[in-house]
Amino acid sequence: MTVNCSFSLWETVTSGIPQGSVLGPLLFIIYINDxxxxxxxxxxxxxxxxxxxxxxxxxxPNDNCLLQKGIDALHHWSQQWLLKLNISMWNIVSFGRHVxxxxxxxxxxxxxxxxLDRKESYKDLDVIIDExxxxxxxxxxxxxxAYAILGIINRNFKYLAINSFVLLYKSMVWSYxxxxxxxxxxxxxxxxxxxxxxxxxxxxxxxxIRTMAYTERLKACK
Numbered sequence: 001m002t003v004n005c006s007f008s009l010w011e012t013v014t015s016g017i018p019q020g021s022v023l024g025p026l027l028f029i030i031y032i033n034d035x036x037x038x039x040x041x042x043x044x045x046x047x048x049x050x051x052x053x054x055x056x057x058x059x060x061p062n063d064n065c066l067l068q069k070g071i072d073a074l075h076h077w078s079q080q081w082l083l084k085l086n087i088s089m090w091n092i093v094s095f096g097r098h099v100x101x102x103x104x105x106x107x108x109x110x111x112x113x114x115x116l117d118r119k120e121s122y123k124d125l126d127v128i129i130d131e132x133x134x135x136x137x138x139x140x141x142x143x144x145x146a147y148a149i150l151g152i153i154n155r156n157f158k159y160l161a162i163n164s165f166v167l168l169y170k171s172m173v174w175s176y177x178x179x180x181x182x183x184x185x186x187x188x189x190x191x192x193x194x195x196x197x198x199x200x201x202x203x204x205x206x207x208x209i210r211t212m213a214y215t216e217r218l219k220a221c222k
Contacts, residue, residue: 014082031081038077042070048125058094064103071116075107092118095131127180135184139191146173146198154205165206166221173198 002008021027028050035052039045043056043066054074056067078085087109094101105116121130121137128138149172157164177195186192203217204210212220 031083035074035077038073039070042066042073045070045074053124058100058103064105068105071105071107087114090116091122092116093120093122093129093131094118095133097132099131125180127184135186136191138184139186139194142177142179143194143198146177149173149176150198150202154202157205160206162206162208162221165203169199169202173202 032047036045036047039054043054046053046055052074054067054070056063056070058064058067075085087107090107092103092105094103101118106113107116108114121128123129128135128141130137153160153168153172157168160168177198186195200214203214203221206217206221209217209220
């Protein structure tokens with residue numbers, strides 16, 4: 001690296017991938033290229049950047065054993081290639097109507113067996129996925145943050161014309177609510193009304209259409 005015509009010293013990288021480099025992402029993909037092969041014999045594995053998820057359809061006790069073997073294979077691979085894993089972020093989530101939560105999975109850490117925490121939901125790429133796939137927690141999280149953004153708009157813009165409001169709403173609020181909506185799109189009337197309420201109330205910030213009915217305000221904002 002060069003900063004103000006001064007060169008940094010050479011250092012030997014014994015494991016892992018140097019961060020902040022141009023070749024870092026490519027080197028990381030090459031580095032973990034065989035990770036999928038070591039786990040495929042026991043379960044499915046999906047990778048995104050530096051995040052990995054193991055999946056297995058649990059239909060019998062043997063499936064539990066295979067998933068545990070997949071976890072062990074992943075841990076063994078990390079030890080073999082000197083890539084330290086953040087065990088504290090390992091969690092178990094089961095999906096289905098009738099979930100057997102008695103299944104226990106573990107991993108070895110510092111010569112101790114650590115049981116993996118079981119959660120009812122987890123966040124993946126900013127989408128909260130729960131074990132029943134209702135996305136109720138995700139919807140409430142999005143609504144709360146949307147109101148927070150609208151509060152910022154309300155505090156900083158005392159007078160809003162229709163065009164200004166629509167521009168701010170689409171860029172800062174609507175784009176946020178619409179993120180990954182093809183996955184979590186609500187189908188229950190109560191959830192739909194909660195999301196619609198965000199737009200229904202905030203259109204009253206526009207003085208010229210404040211007294212109109214909601215349907216009329218929608219037409220005015222196009």
